[in-house]
Amino acid sequence: MKYHPDIELLLKYTSGKLEPSLALAVGLHHKHCKICQERVAELEIVGGETLESMPTVADNEDQIVLKDFDKLLGAIDQIQPVATISEYEDLAVAESDFDIVDKLVKQDFDDMEWRRVSPKIWKSTIAMNDADFEVELLKFAANAKIPQHTHEGDEYTVVLQGDFSDSQGHYKAGSFIVQDENDEHSPVAGENGCICLAITNAPLKFTGTLGPILNWFSH
């Protein structure tokens, strides 16, 4: 079953070790899934325990700590006492990515630039500035058959709107699916179509003056 991120992926997410694109994908699922909210909360206890187990400074450093505290109080007097709390605070996602999280959670797809790649499929690239991954939205018309494709490395998919099915299951909004390069399947979009976030390993790109030549060799 592939509706939730595997526990190892959740551990990396909870400890803040995922690349931004993957954190976005897991974060969207986390926002949506009660089961994974519980799992993440339990794994965060391990984080709290790790924090508690950190060595404490020696007694003679107390004065330094108190000096830092005075500095902190000074700073606190300069700022608003209460910060606005984002509804995405609980996610292990960079605050600078909350805007894109919000767009995807609210299904605000209108001002995205869609490129038509086949009569029933559209794509839109999301610029995450993440060197390791390519992030795209895929939009499928009602009952569209998604052509078989292969890709290098893993592909991570989060269903954002609508649903799709394949021989292994039925994936509704919120589902998190990982496929490796050996997975072959022919998914079909549901009656209302489907919009997914898809994350794949970006092909290695070289920049700089030798870039074009190196890219040519790497193909």
Place this chain on the structure above:
Amino acid sequence: MQQERQQATNLVYWPVSSPKRQSVNMTNLQTADPQAQCWKQHMLAVASSQDRAAFQSLYLHFAPKVKSFYLNQGMARQAEELTHEVFIKIWQKAASYNSEKANVSTWIFTIVRNLRIDYLRRRRLDEVSQDETHDVGEDGELDLGVDLSRKKKQVQQVFTYLNEEQRNVLQKVYFEDKSHQIAAAELDMTPGVVKSRIRSALKVLRSHLGGEDK
């Protein structure tokens, strides 16, 4: 046992100058972990009345740990600034802390984690074309200098499924960002044993952690 509790609470309630010489004023000692309960009271005091004394106790206890946590992750140059930011957030977000949902240490961990994510993200955006690498030089050395003596902790939910070796390995590799080699050296194991402990720990977690989906 009685004495242990006494000590634990003596450490923390309403200190004026140092957290170590204060009398106890606890009302709730029934829970499994009185110290954790005590931090909750402090957080609630900060949330409800912007209590600076309570905030100071939290700071004296957690700030050095937060700093060590960042140091352990090879962020020697940022540790101080990030620790400062962590406590600004704690102050500003105190009202959103839910004592029924999480211990204070767990909540602070999420703030520490997210500020680290924010920092790394900012840096990545600054240097999009460059690879994400840890500062091995200066930071790496300091990293090794941190004393890793640990006290035994009260066992909590997730941990009860795992044996001590599995717990230690998970903490080091996932939450302290240690390589298998370094974790192995610190735990006096071979890297191969570290890997197999991780595998067995993940297997246990996979079979026990919440939900119907296996």
